Amino acid sequence: xxxxxxxxxxxxxxxxxxxxxxxxxxxxxxxxxxxxxxxxxxxxxxxxxxxxxxxxxxxxxxxxxxxxxxxxxxxxxxxxxxxxxxxxxxxxxxxxxxxxxxxxxxxxxxxxxxxxxxxxxxxxxxxxxxxxxxxxxxxxxxxxxxxxxxxxxxxxxxxxxxxxxxxxxxxxxxxxxxxxxxxxxxxxxxxxxxxxxxxxxxxxxxxxxxxxxxxxxxxxxxxxxxxxxxxxxxxxxxxxxxxxxxxxxxxxxxxxxxxxxxxxxxxxxxxxxxxxxxxxxxxxxxxxxxxxxxxxxxxxxxxxxxxxxxxxxxxxxxxxxxxxxxxxxxxxxxxxxxxxxxxxxxxxxxxxxxxxxxxxxxxxxxxxxxxxxxxxxxxxxxxxxxxxxxxxxxxxxxxxxxxxxxxxxxxxxxxxxxxxxxxxxxxxxxxxxxxxxxxxxxxxxxxxxxxxxxxxxxxxxxxxxxxxxxxxxxxxxxxxxxxxxxxxxxxxxxxxxxxxxxxxxxxxxxxxxxxxxxxxxxxx
Amino acid sequence: xxxxxxxxxxxxxxxxxxxxxxxxxxxxxxxxxxxxxxxxxxxxxxxxxxxxxxxxxxxxxxxxxxxxxxxxxxxxxxxxxxxxxxxxxxxxxxxxxxxxxxxxxxxxxxxxxxxxxxxxxxxxxxxxxxxxxxxxxxxxxxxxxxxxxxxxxxxxxxxxxxxxxxxxxxxxxxxxxxxxxxxxxxxxxxxxx
Numbered sequence: 135x136x137x138x139x140x141x142x143x144x145x146x147x148x149x150x151x152x153x154x155x156x157x158x159x160x161x162x163x164x165x166x167x168x169x170x171x172x173x174x175x176x177x178x179x180x181x182x183x184x185x186x187x188x189x190x191x192x193x194x195x196x197x198x199x200x201x202x203x204x205x206x207x208x209x210x211x212x213x214x215x216x217x218x219x220x221x222x223x224x225x226x227x228x229x230x231x232x233x234x235x236x237x238x239x240x241x242x243x244x245x246x247x248x249x250x251x252x253x254x255x256x257x258x259x260x261x262x263x264x265x266x267x268x269x270x271x272x273x274x275x276x277x278x279x280x281x282x283x284x285x286x287x288x289x290x291x292x293x294x295x296x297x298x299x300x301x302x303x304x305x306x307x308x309x310x311x312x313x314x315x316x317x318x319x320x321x322x323x324x325x326x327x328x329x330x331x332x333x334x335x336x337x338x339x340x341x342x343x344x345x346x347x348x349x350x351x352x353x354x355x356x357x358x359x360x361x362x363x364x365x366x367x368x369x370x371x372x373x374x375x376x377x378x379x380x381x382x383x384x385x386x387x388x389x390x391x392x393x394x395x396x397x398x399x400x401x402x403x404x405x406x407x408x409x410x411x412x413x414x415x416x417x418x419x420x421x422x423x424x425x426x427x428x429x430x431x432x433x434x435x436x437x438x439x440x441x442x443x444x445x446x447x448x449x450x451x452x453x454x455x456x457x458x459x460x461x462x463x464x465x466x467x468x469x470x471x472x473x474x475x476x477x478x479x480x481x482x483x484x485x486x487x488x489x490x491x492x493x494x495x496x497x498x499x500x501x502x503x504x505x506x507x508x509x510x511x512x513x514x515x516x517x518x519x520x521x522x523x524x525x526x527x528x529x530x531x532x533x534x535x536x537x538x539x540x541x542x543x544x545x546x547x548x549x550x551x552x553x554x555x556x557x558x559x560x561x562x563x564x565x566x567x568x569x570x571x572x573x574x575x576x577x578x579x580x581x582x583x584x585x586x587x588x589x590x591x592x593x594x595x596x597x598x599x600x601x602x603x604x605x606x607x608x609x610x611x612x613x614x615x616x617x618x619x620x621x622x623x624x625x626x627x628x629x630x631x632x633x634x635x636x637x638x639x640x641x642x643x644x645x646x647x648x649x650x651x652x653x654x655x656x657x658x
Numbered sequence: 659x660x661x662x663x664x665x666x667x668x669x670x671x672x673x674x675x676x677x678x679x680x681x682x683x684x685x686x687x688x689x690x691x692x693x694x695x696x697x698x699x700x701x702x703x704x705x706x707x708x709x710x711x712x713x714x715x716x717x718x719x720x721x722x723x724x725x726x727x728x729x730x731x732x733x734x735x736x737x738x739x740x741x742x743x744x745x746x747x748x749x750x751x752x753x754x755x756x757x758x759x760x761x762x763x764x765x766x767x768x769x770x771x772x773x774x775x776x777x778x779x780x781x782x783x784x785x786x787x788x789x790x791x792x793x794x795x796x797x798x799x800x801x802x803x804x805x806x807x808x809x810x811x812x813x814x815x816x817x818x819x820x821x822x823x824x825x826x827x828x829x830x831x832x833x834x835x836x837x838x839x840x841x842x843x844x845x846x847x848x849x850x851x
Contacts, residue, residue: 298790353764374722374783374818382791383815388798389787391764391816415764418814437766450818452719487817494752494780497817 180316181207186216188234191261195268201275205288206268208314209295210234212307218260232256233263237270241297245270271295285315306378313402340406343470346395351385351407353392353415358440362433365410365475367442368468369417371487372497377448381405384446391415393444394471401463410471416444419491426490428547429482429619438490443471451488451499461507469514478621479512480519480550481526516657519550520569520636522650526551533633535568536650540640546586548619550652554586557650559642566598566637567650573602573631580626580656581636585649587618592646596639597624602632609639614649621654705735708831708848712754715836722783722818723749723841726794730802730810736832736846737807739824741781744794748841749784753777753834760823763814772801773808775826779845783818806830806847 182204186192189207196203210216213236229239237245237256245266246256255262271291274280280287292311293304340346357363373380377398384392384407393416396405408414417438423431433441447464449456468484477483486504488496509528512519520532522542527533536555544553555567573579583597591614599607610624624636636653727742743749756778759768787793799811809825830851835844 355765371817375785376789379789379791382789383785383787384791386787386791386793388793389764389791389815390762391814415762415766418761418763418766420766439766494819495817 180204181211181314182316186210188216188260188264191264195261195265198265199268199272200282201268201271202285202288204315205271205292205311206235206264208311209267209292210264211314212310218263232258233267234260235263235267237263237267238297241270241295242266244273248273267295309403310378313400340404342410342474343395343404343406343467346404346406346467349381349385349405349407351392351414352387353384353390354408354412357411357413362436363413363440365441365443366477366483367438368471368477368484369438369442369444369487369490370464370485370498370502371416371444371446372449372451372453372499373446374450374497375448377403380446380448381407393446395444395467396446397448397460397464397467399448399460400457401459401461404463404467410443410475413439414444415439416446417442417487417491419493421490425492426482426485427544427549431547443475443477444487445471447498449498451497453499453501455501456498456503461503462510465507465510466514468511472511473515479508479515479517481508481552482548484508484511518571518655520571520653520655521551522555522567522569522652523551523553531572533570534650535570537565537567537640539565540567540650546588546618549586550584554649554651556647557640559592559640559644559646559648561641561644563640563642566639568635568637569650569653570633570635571653571655572633573629576628576630578626578628578658580658581624582621582654582656583612583624583636583638584621584652584654585612585614585618586651587614587616587649588647589615590647591615592642592648594642595648596642598637598639599624599627600635600637601627602630602634614647626658704733706833706846706848708833708846710755710829710831712752713834714752714754715750717748717750718783720749720783722785723747723781724788724794725781725784725786725820728795728797728810728822730800730804730807732802732804733846735850736848737802737804739779739807739810739845739847741779741822741843741845743784743841743843746839746841748836748838748843749781751782751834751843752780753832753845755829756823760813763816763819763821769811769813769823771809771811771823771825773825773827775824775829777824777826777829777832777845777847778813778821779824779843780814780819780821781843782820784820785818786812786815786820805849 186207188210192203192206196206214234216234218234219231219236231238232242233256242256243253246253248269249256249262249265251262251266256266257263274291274294275282280291289308289312293308296304296307298304298307338345338347340348371393373396377396381396383389384396392408392414394406394408394410394414396407398404419438421433421436421438423429423434445464445467447460471477472479486498486502505526518531520534521527522534522536524534540555540557542553542555581599593613593615594611595614597610597612599610601607607627608625612622638648638650640648642648724744725741726744729740731738756776758776760771760776760778761768786795801809806826807824808827811823813823814821826847831848833846835846836842837844
C-alpha cells in the first residue's frame with residue numbers, strides 16, 4: 135500500500151461497500167444525486183424453505199387432489215401463519231374462519247363435502263381442514279379449466295379462495311401468496327417441475343417514493359401554511375396488525391386514521407397512503423418538547439401531525455424483534471424522506487410514536503433497534519456520524535476518545551445522541567476530543583461538526599483534521615457561540631483508507647468553553 | 659371491597675337479567691354454567707356505591723380482540739354501557755374521567771361532547787374492524803340522552819387501541835364489570851351523584 139489517494143468512482147464504490155457493512159444486504163446506498171434505491175431486501179426464500187407443523191398434510195392433500203402442496207402451504211401461511219384458528223363471527227354477514235386454511239361459510243361446507251369429511255371435522259381437525267381446502271381448489275381448477283402445470287394460473291384460484299370481493303384486495307392477496315411461494319419455488323415440483331412463477335410484478339410509482347405502491351387514503355388534510363407546518367420529524371409506528379389488514383383499514387374513510395407510509399412485515403412492499411406534503415392522521419399528541427430533549431420548544435402545543443411524516447410498520451410493539459429486511463426497507467425509505475425534506479438524521483428527528491405520546495402509546499415498542507436503525511438510515515444516505523458517546527456509535531466505523539477531564543452534560547438542548555462533552559480552554563493545553571472514522575478505501579469526504587451554542591463558548595474553536603497516516607490536513611476554526619444543534623461544514627478532503635480523525639483542540643485563551651458533540655462524514 | 663364466591667354468582671345472574679332485555683337468547687344456559695369474571699372486585703348490587711377513580715386492567719401481548727357490539731340502556735338507578743367482543747375474553751381496558759379536550763387518535767381533532775363529565779373507555783389490544791378493513795360496529799356515535807349516559811362517541815380505532823368516550827351531564831360514580839363467553843366489559847353509570 136503506497137498511501138496514495140485513489141479518487142473517483144472506484145473509491146466511491148469502495149465507500150459504498152463500507153456502508154454496506156453497516157446496512158448489510160444494502161447493495162447500493164446511493165449518493166445524494168440519486169434517489170434511494172429500491173430496498174435491497176433479502177428475499178424470503180419461500181415457505182418450502184421452512185418446516186411447518188402440517189407439511190405431511192399439505193403433501194398428502196396436494197397429491198390426493200392434484201393441487202400443488204406448496205400452494206396449500208403458502209395459502210395457509212398467508213391466512214393463518216400455520217395456526218389452527220377457531221373463528222368467531224366478527225360481525226353480522228361474515229362467517230367465522232376455521233382451521234389452518236381459514237375456511238369459512240359456504241366454502242367450508244363445500245370443501246368438506248368434496249373431501250368427504252363431516253363439517254365439524256373440517257373445522258377442528260387440521261388434516262381434514264387442509265383436505266377440504268385442497269378439494270375446493272381442485273374444484274375451482276376444474277371449473278375454470280386452468281392448466282395445472284402453469285403456476286400463474288393458480289394465483290387467480292387463490293384469489294377466489296380468499297373470498298375477497300375488492301379487486302385491489304384480490305390482487306394484494308395473490309401477491310402475498312406468490313411472495314410466500316418464494317422467488318424460485320413453483321407451486322409444487324410435482325405440478326410444475328419446469329416453470330416457476332415469475333416474481334410478483336414490481337409495483338411502484340408512488341408519488342414521493344417510487345419503489346412504494348400508491349394506495350391513496352382519504353384520511354388527510356392540509357398542513358398549516360405557516361412554519362409549524364414544515365415537515366421536519368419522522369415518526370415510527372407499528373400498526374398492531376398485518377400489512378394487508380393495516381392498509382385496508384387506513385384506506386377506509388370510516389377509520390379516520392392514516393399514515394404517510396406503511397412497510398410490510400418482510401419489507402418487500404411499502405405502501406404510500408398520503409402525500410408527504412399533506413397532513414396524515416397518525417398521532418394524537420400535541421407536541422411536548424420535554425419529551426424530545428427540549429428540542430424545538432417553539433412548537434410546544436402544536437398538533438404533532440402538522441409537522442411529521444408517519445411511517446407505519448406491519449407488526450406489533452410487543453414483538454421481540456423485527457425482521458432485518460423490514461428494517462432495511464424502512465431505513466431506505468426514511469433516508470429518502472429525510473433527504474427530500476431536509477430532515478436531520480438524528481435523535482430529535484426520527485422518533486417513536488410512543489416517545490411523543492407516552493400517555494397511551496408505546497409503539498414501535500422496546501425492541502425496535504434504534505441505534506442500528508438510525509445508523510442504517512445514515513448509511514443509506516451515505517453518511518457516518520461519530521458521537522461523543524460510544525452508545526451512539528458503530529465501533530466498526532466510528533470511535534470517539536474524549537479526555538476524562540471533559541465533563542459530560544445534556545444541559546443545553548439540540549445535541550446529537552444523548553448529550554455532549556465540554557471543557558474550559560487553557561493556553562498551554564495539549565489535549566483534545568478525538569472523533570475517529572474508518573474508511574475501507576480512500577476517497578473524498580465532506581466533514582461537518584456539531585456543538586451546542588452559548589455565550590461562554592469559544593468563537594474560534596479549533597478542529598484539526600488528520601488523515602489516517604497521521605498528517606494534518608487542515609485546522610479549521612468555528613464559532614461555537616452560535617449555530618448549536620446544526621451541522622457546520624469544516625470542509626472536504628481526500629482521506630486515505632483506515633482511521634482518519636477530527637480533533638477538537640482545548641488550547642485557546644483561558645476563560646472559554648469548547649463543546650465536543652459530534653462529527654459527521656459524508657459522501658458528496 | 660371483596661367479592662365472594664356467591665357474589666360472583668349474583669353478578670352472573672344480574673348481568674344475565676340485564677342483558678336479556680338487550681340480547682335475546684343471551685342467557686340460554688343456566689347462570690352457573692357460565693364463567694363470569696368480575697374485575698376489579700366491586701359492589702355488584704343494583705344500588706352500588708361506585709367510584710370516580712380510574713379502573714385499569716392490562717392484558718398485553720395478545721392478538722387484538724374484535725369489538726363487535728356497543729349498547730347503552732337505562733336501568734333503575736344507573737345507565738349501563740356494554741362493550742361486547744368476539745371470542746371468549748375481553749382485552750385490557752382503562753376507564754377514567756378525562757379533562758377536555760378529547761382528541762381523535764389519528765387526526766388529533768377535538769371531539770365535542772355535551773355536559774361536563776367525559777368518561778374515556780380505552781381497550782387494548784383491540785380493534786373494531788376486520789382483516790379486510792371493514793368496521794365491525796356500524797354505529798360510531800349516538801345520543802342516548804339518558805340520565806347519566808347522555809352521549810357516546812368513538813374516538814379511536816388505530817394501532818390496536820379502541821377508545822370510546824361517554825358524555826355525562828356531570829361526573830358520576832361508576833363501576834366496571836366483566837363477563838366471559840361472550841366477552842363483555844360493562845360500565846354502569848349511577849344516576850345520582
